[in-house]
Amino acid sequence: MLSQRWGRRALLAAGTLPALPRLGSAQAWPNGPVRIVVPFPPGGSVDTVARLLQPHLQASLGVPVIIENRPGASGALGAAQAARAAPDGQTFLHVFDTHAVNPALIANLGFDTQRDLAPVLLFGTAPMIVTAHRARPWADLPAMLAAARARPDTVTFGTIGNGSLAHLVMMLLQKAADARLVHVPYRGGGPLATAAAAGEVDLPTATGTIFVQHIQAGTLxxxxxxxxRRWAAAPEVPTLRELGLAVEGEAFWGALAPAGTPPAIQARYAEALRAAMEVPAVKDRLVNVMGIDLAPREGAAFRDFLAQQIETWGRVVRENDIRPD
Structure with missing residues (x-):
């Protein structure tokens, strides 16, 4: 208790975060270190967000916050581990948009995405961006599509993997534009960014955070x-809908807990997350560097959002017979 009181007093004195409410059965929580399961390798966007929030969560909760990277199966292995954890508020799961695709993509998850995990807080969303290497001749998307229609199955697009949201969005784009492209899946954002910078693939497609430095350098x-809405980092660039293509898709980040975790504990963790995201240095990194549109939604609102994402992208997976890597 001494460390908890000290951490909260120091934080309030610094004016960094607001005091968190003590809610009913959550008064005795946390009872030790809080574990955040990140179901991806270090360095990815989920890991980056968790590590940005970590010190502020520690200060407000008064206990160590430990990040455990449990990669594999597009986040499904770590999610399964979190789903099996005790619902005592000592374990949380941070996810990316693959969490909503995996139920349709992976035959035997080992858990029920909607039944075994409780949505705690949606952090925010970000669009995919379709880019081209500077060596390619296309000044805009219509020019690229014209080239793809003239020579089907010759223009390539790269994503972080089969079943990724970028892959699914590009499948929809091909149908809407009556064009045939070739998918080149990479094993994560790092390899895709390297390939994009080298010009290995015609249309690197992912969230903007992967490509920011290459865009700034003029490589992409x-x-x-x-x-x-238009991507804030490139407001001059139109959306697919503005180009007459009825296609839309955004990545998202959020936190969940094992089903059965007391609602009061979920509420306190959500409040701690909200407060951490409002720390100026954290908010600047999330919004202006990572390009995330912060739009926190708790509980039922996040649950409804997830259900809609699972339905939308599951249908795309099934209709296009998409299989995991």
Whole structure:
């Protein structure tokens, strides 16, 4: 208790985060270190977000916050581990948009995505961006599509893997544009970024955070974004809908807990996350560097969002017979 009181007093004195409410059965929580399961390798966007939030969560909760990277199967292995954890508030799971695709993509998850994990907080969303290497001749997406229609199955697009949201969005784009492209899956954002910079693939497609430095250096040009609004980092670039293609898809990040975790504990953890995201240095990194549109949603609102994502992208997986890598 002494360390908890000290951590909260020091934090309030510094004016960094607001005090967190003590809610009913959550008063005795946390009872020791809090574990965040990150179901991806270090260095990815989920890991980066967790590590940005970690010190502020520790300060507000008054206990160590430990990040455990449990990669594999597009996040499914780590999610299964979290789903089996005790629902005592000592374990949370941080996820990316693959969490909503995996139920349709992977035959035997080992857990029920909607039944075995409780949605705690959606952090925010970000569009995919379709880019082209500067050596390619296309100044914009219509020019690329014209070339793809003239020579089907010759223009390639690269993503972080089969079944990734970028892959699914590009499948929809091909149908909407009546064009045939060739998918080149990479094993994660790092390999895709390296390939993009080297010009190995025609259309590197992913969240902007993977390509920021290459865009700034002029190595990649942005042809389109896939969100409901234009990408803030390139406001001059149109969305797919603005180009007449009825396609939309955005990545998302969020936190879940093992089903049965007391609602009061979930609420306190959500409040700690919200407060950490409002720390100026953290918010600047999330919004201006990673390009995440922070739009926190708790509990039922996040549950509804997940259900819609699972339905939307599951249908795309099934209709296109997409299989895991």
């Amino acid at each position: 040009r942005v042809l389109a974004s896939t969100g409901a």
